[in-house]
Amino acid sequence: MERIRPRRAPYSASRRRFRPRLLPALLAALAWQAGPVAAAAAPPDLASFALEDLLRMEVYSASKFQQKASEAPSAVTVITAEEIKAYGHRTLADILRSIRGVYVSYDRNYSYVGVRGFGRPGDYNTRLLLLLDGYRLNDNVYDGALVGTDFILDVDLIERVEFVPGPGSAIYGNNALFGVINVITKQGRQLGGAEVSAELASHDTWKGRASYGRRFDNGLDLLLSVGRYDSQGQDLFFPEFNGTAVGLDHDRADNVYGKFAFGDFTLALAHADRKKGVPTASYGQDFNDPRANTVDRQSFFDLKYQRALSDQLELTGRAYYGLYHYTGDYIYSGVDNRDRTNGRWWGAEVKLLHTAFKGHKLVYGGEYQRDLQRDQANYDLDPYAAYLDDRRQSERWALYLQDEYSLSERTLLNAGLRFDRSAEGHNSVNPRLGLIHQWDDTTTWKILYGTAFRAPDAYELYYIAYGPPDQLANPNLRPEKIKTYELVLEKVIGSDIRLTASAYHYAIEDLIEQETLPSGDLQFNNIAQAEADGLEFEAERRWADGSQLRASYTWQLAQRQDGTWLDNSPRHLAKLNWSQPVLGKRWRSGLELQYIGSRRTSHPGISAGSSVVTNLTLTSQKLAPGLEVTAGVYNLFDQRYADPGSDQHSQAMLRQDGRTWRLKLTYRF
């Protein structure tokens, strides 16, 4: 995805600019709320409601999956479509930002998700697994996961996002190192007709979408959608270049999605194409050249079959075909150097759910993927000169077994084991053990142990660039490995308050990093070890009138083996999400506060300071039949803040947007 990287600056003690003033303020605000949260209202007498009244009554949907989540071997977070709407989330990155312990940084080209203290600058989310209805979205060249405007699906089509922090390799294999993000799409019947949506936003931004969804009498459930997003962006001043990148923040994304569910079969088709200008002069290219841009194109089809073979055996089969295409134009001394990548793969998976043995729920299966293309090329356009034309094919397969064993009425043992043969022939075996104990009707303890791995991607293995310094290939890279320990406590108070606390220790070894060889050349190698410890707390309450409050605090410390603090790893994160009916219940407000502590950058002595970003959204569905209006202000208080840059940037930090707004109209008919 890139050209030669400038040499990484050596580590030195950072001068942290930690501003603790905001944290107490936020915590005080949270504590204030703890009052109503702790006191459960007297439950209504449910026997006193007549049937007709119940059918006439307006109720807000609660998350049913919260209940299932209490049996999951992780501290799962579920974000529903209703929350996505109420808080005005525009991209998957916005949704992820609202999740406990997660932070997302943006370099005005791609969005990078940080989890559990690991938010390595320049990592294209290769250490997270991103799934769409169970289909793996990470590509087969960079293993990257795109979550910004480059995400494959319009966020309006998301039914819910399940975030499972922790190692997922015992079930999902490669890349599920720090967590798994599973995006679940809506069903056609939930639209129940046609829907058009138009939005306008700051910096000459607009978006349009047309969707149609229906369940037909013959049982076919159909969902079709097309959308386009276009933003002119801003002219950005960079003090490092003492200049302004003019018209280079442009962003245009198209997406198409179709889903057909009939009987035991579901067929999903998706395509997305995003072009983004690069205003940061990344990878040492010329500053402010209008040609600098990247294009990411993803497509797939995914056919799923699910059928109960008997009372005790359920079969899920899946076959898929995927494409990833990337083009980057990087300008050096006026010459357009093009980086091009083509990924193409197909695969199949069989999974069986077996409940023949009393107290056991067995899941076992296998996966096979054939990589038809994992090609990387690099060349100058004019005068033409080719530097790299690397073509690869490979295959990978895996077998896994998982057992959910009820030790007693209240205790569940979740044990899983998966064997993976990666594209380069490395074998990985990853276990997971979870002991889930229901202490009483309201309290659940979880003791979790698991390992996970990430195989080196084609870029780290085979990419070559001519410098100086040169970047050398390294076909001898091994998979990175992580071992994790976690203790989770979940408590439910009344029917609507949920408390979660978690403590974890992560140890990662053979971390792949770029190093400078004695010759001065650059090469990726399994050179680093890192550890992270953390504590997370979350309180959530839902009211019958649809009000919702979710507040979380995370303390985390992620360090290298030599004790240095990792880059882009805040020690403190605090979040507040608060939604309620306002203005005579015609509108619903969504207030979102996100505190992020100071983070080291790759430049010695420079840290990105702490910040609080406040977003406020108002939504109404009651102004006219079929019409939904959403108005949002993002970064309401115009907080000045920046995310750390990575090795590819000469900037230590990249400034983020100040106050922006968005107006969105959706009409259903």
Added chain:
Amino acid sequence: MPHWFAPARPHWLLLALLALAAGHVVPARAQALTEYQAKAALLYNFPKFVEWPASSRPGMLLCALAPDPLGPALDSLQGKPLKNTVVSIARPANPTAAQACQVLFIADADNLDRVLAGLGNAPVLTVGDEEGMAARGVMIELIREGPRIAFKINLSAARRAGLTISSQLLKLAREVY
């Protein structure tokens, strides 16, 4: 340090906003129910419109299979009078044990075929809230219509189990199979 790293704006604004919002949070009104409270209340109401065969067990056992989102809402119905008897609550461990229930709530569609096979033709009023459940053999499927709850009825499944559903309830159903 770049100039835009000036300290953040005064935070009293933020606190004022929080205070304002805090003042607006009101406790649940008597008439408002959460989704699962409303669903539990519906479970309590349906038996009023259903006749069980004379041979079936006495009592009114309302059950929910795990995973059970009704939780305390269902528990709050324990001991309430219904059809000349009082309600008991149970959470059977498996479908066979659920044959003893008068009403069974099934929240999870994953293992539905297995659950229905386990129940056989036992006189149990099955109620579910996942899409397509009625078509798959659950007697009452709760559906969402925007902010309201509605339901569909699979009458032939009820008849197979020997249950009689009153025309009053059938009239309120969105669809009857």
